[in-house]
Amino acid sequence: MAKFVINEEFLQQVETLQILIKNNIAGLFGGNHRTRNFGSSCEFADYRDYIAGDDITKIDWNAFARFEKLYLKLFLDExxxxxxxYIDASRSMDYGKGRKAEQALRIAALIAYVSVCDMDKVSVYAIHGGTVEEVFxxxxxxxxxxxxxxxxxxxxF
Incomplete structure (x- = not known):
């Protein structure tokens, strides 16, 4: 059975990778992934004309004072x-010295760590033949x- 150890060195490597990834990509667990939708984050995106029934708390009163027309402030949604x-848990992954299985576990741990550091949820599943088993x-x-x-x-495996 393949096993790997999560030690301080592994976590430092993951932290370094997480920093590198964060440099390349742009509520309680809000996530850090911007969408093209408008929402309620703090990052301003655009203005649009006020339409009857819109939330009046989003009216930009400074713009109203300047233009004498109601505008809503839109923010990026996160x-x-x-x-x-999904981890291939077939016996072929543990054949011989089991290096494939060990590497699969390390990669899964790495991806999971980067995801949780980015305030995302993570689920891991093992695939045995035709069945899928929840790991967490x-x-x-x-x-x-x-x-x-x-x-x-x-x-x-």
Whole structure:
């Protein structure tokens, strides 16, 4: 059975990767992924004309004072992504020295860590033949990650 150890060195490598990824991409667990939809984040996106029935708290009163016309301020919406990781748990992954299985577990742990650091949810599943087994579901936050990540070692290849 393939096993891997989450130690300080592994977490430092993941932190470095997470910083590199964060440099390349742009509520309680709001997520950091901008959408093209308008929402309620703090980042201003655009103005649009007020239409009867719109939320009056979004009216830009400074623009009204200047133009004597009602405008709404629109903000970017931020969404939480749910990362789902599927691990091939067939016996061929553990053949010989089991390096493929160990690498699959390390990569899954790495992707999961980067996702929770980005305030996203993570679920991991193991695929055995035609069945899919939940390893852990809906993990968010580093503390919960550290509690659940050891379950990867319970996957039987």
């Amino acid at each position: 969404r939480q992504m749910h990362t789902r990781i 579901v809906g993990v968010h936050g580093k503390d919960m990650y550290l509690e659940q990540i050891g379950k990867l070692n319970d996957i039987v």
